[in-house]
Amino acid sequence: xxxxxxxxxxxxxxxxxxxxxxxxxxxxxxxxxxxxxxxxxxxxxxxxxxxxxxxxxxxxxxxxxxxxxxxxxxxxxxxxxxxxxxxxxxx
Numbered sequence: 001x002x003x004x005x006x007x008x009x010x011x012x013x014x015x016x017x018x019x020x021x022x023x024x025x026x027x028x029x030x031x032x033x034x035x036x037x038x039x040x041x042x043x044x045x046x047x048x049x050x051x052x053x054x055x056x057x058x059x060x061x062x063x064x065x066x067x068x069x070x071x072x073x074x075x076x077x078x079x080x081x082x083x084x085x086x087x088x089x090x091x
Contacts, residue, residue: 003041003083007076014072024075026065028082037061039085043078 001053018024020073030036040063041050048067055062082090 009079010079011072011076014075018072020072021068021070024069026063026067026078028063028065029060029089029091030063030085031087032059033053033062033087035087036085037063040065040082040088076090 028040031038037052037067044050044065044067048065051064053062054060079090082088
């Protein structure tokens with residue numbers, strides 16, 4: 001229920017700040033594991049601009065995704081998927 005309240009609040013903020021469809025930037029940090037990086041990439045279409053940067057110790061990968069999102073709901077759906085991935089941090 002707290003999660004649901006969080007998503008409702010996020011939707012309100014997204015709708016206040018963006019006019020949909022809109023360019024949106026996602027940022028994730030994941031353990032340096034090709035399977036996790038690939039999983040995150042599967043959430044986005046071929047038009048997404050995806051950049052990776054390894055941490056200094058090479059233990060983690062920062063993934064930045066710039067993509068046109070159709071609605072605040074579509075953004076929240078990505079964050080819902082992200083919340084199910086062990087070790088992933090959404091910024």
